[in-house]
Amino acid sequence: MTLIERLKDEQKAAMKAKDKPRLGAIRLALSAIKQREVDEKITLNDDDVLAVLTKMVKQRRDSVAQYEAAGRQDLADVEHAEISVLAEFMPQPLTEEEISALMDEAIAATGAASMQDMGKVMGVLKPQIQGRADMGIVSKLVKTKLG
Structure with missing residues (x-):
């Protein structure tokens, strides 16, 4: 069964x-998926749908931080609820050890030695990690490893 199904x-x-x-959160996800299909005139596969869901979760996390900073816990709670619904359709998150192992493999595979090779490493890591870890955190870990 595909993710859209x-x-x-x-x-x-x-x-x-x-x-x-729950219905509202799922409708938002389906709407975002449909919007991307219409904009790009393609049919999205599971990886593309996962990218859309990942983007939606990231947007909601940013919103939560802003709402909490403004003292609007009621709105932050709504965003948390949407995040929990969207998270059900995403793969299991990776542990720190798994992320570290994937980083080591990617660095070895690309022969990366310095910060100039970060793009190569991230290019290898992104398809393996997408939707399973925060890419911002992974990027910082790669920077420290190469730096």
Whole structure:
């Protein structure tokens, strides 16, 4: 079952259960996926859908930080709820040890020796890690390893 099919099935289940917050989050995800398909005139595969979901989760995390800084916990709670719904459709997050092992493999595979080779390392890592770890954190780890 593809990720889009799973989202549509969960949308139907949320409708039947009258779970409005869950339904809203799933509809937002399906809408973002459809928007990208229309804009690029393509049909998204699971990796592309995962990229859309990852972007949505990142946007919501940024919103949570802004809402909490402004003292709007009510809005932050809504964003947290959407993050938890979207996270159900993403793969298991990687542990620090797994990320470190993948980084070591990528550095060895590319022969990276300095910061100038960071792009090569990130190019190898991104498809393996996308949706399973925060790319900003991975980028910082690669910088410290190469720096």
